[in-house]
Amino acid sequence: MTPTAWYEGRTSLDVSLAADWAWIGLRSGDGLNRLHSDLLVALDRLFVDLRGTGVRRVALSHAGWMAERGHHFSAGADLHEVGALDPVAAEPFARRGQRVMGHLLWPGWRTLTLISGVAMGGGCDLALHGQERWAVDADPATGRGGLRLAHPAAKHGILTGFGGTVRLPELLGRSGADRLFRQFETWGAAEALAAGAVHRVLAPEAARAAVLAWLGQGA
DSSP states (O other), X not given: OOOEEEEOSSEEEEEEEOSSEEEEEEEEXXXXXXXXXXXXXXXXXXXXXXXXXXXXXXXXXXXXXXXXXXXXXXXXXXXXXXXXXXXXXXXXXXXXXXXXXHHHTOTTSEEXXXXXXXXXXXXXXXXXXXXXXXXXXXXXXXXXXXXXXXXXXXXXXXXXXXXXXXXXXXXXXXXXXXXXXXXXXXXXXXXXXXXXXXSEEEOHHHHHHHHHHHHHTTO
């Protein structure tokens, strides 16, 4: 099934849609898929639309995995936008992100995040809000493209407010959350699996077929 462009922006959304499932792909010119405000609004609207059409399984990934190979999941919130926020503007920005994270946890469907390359800050929040979470391993031939899961925002004195400070302790326990939030560790696929951040690690060549098989389980 060929993905269609659902939203075009600084980070865009491609969607493959069947009767009861949807695969959403993040796409941007620089490949880093930053979480701008306009993207969060578009994602919120897309999730609302999908919930109303009977979709029961949703996958979220870099758009490249929908065709063959993808790269970075998301480098997080746009720091230029975050840096320009004042106390009044920061609250609605955070709430936009929280709405998106809440959709991923909605009990009326199953969600999967396919996490690859960089998943940092708000991108880490987004990745870990999937009800199921799979990591893509590095390319076995080159060793490149492996997962880099991290939440370094506190180094800069900021938190995105997208819900990671609640979600991470739920998934990883206090000690696991501290490793990302306070000790600023960066996890590859093996470390993320050992910590319980992801359920499964896939070779790059197996990722697309595995996601399609998972989506098809809802049929």
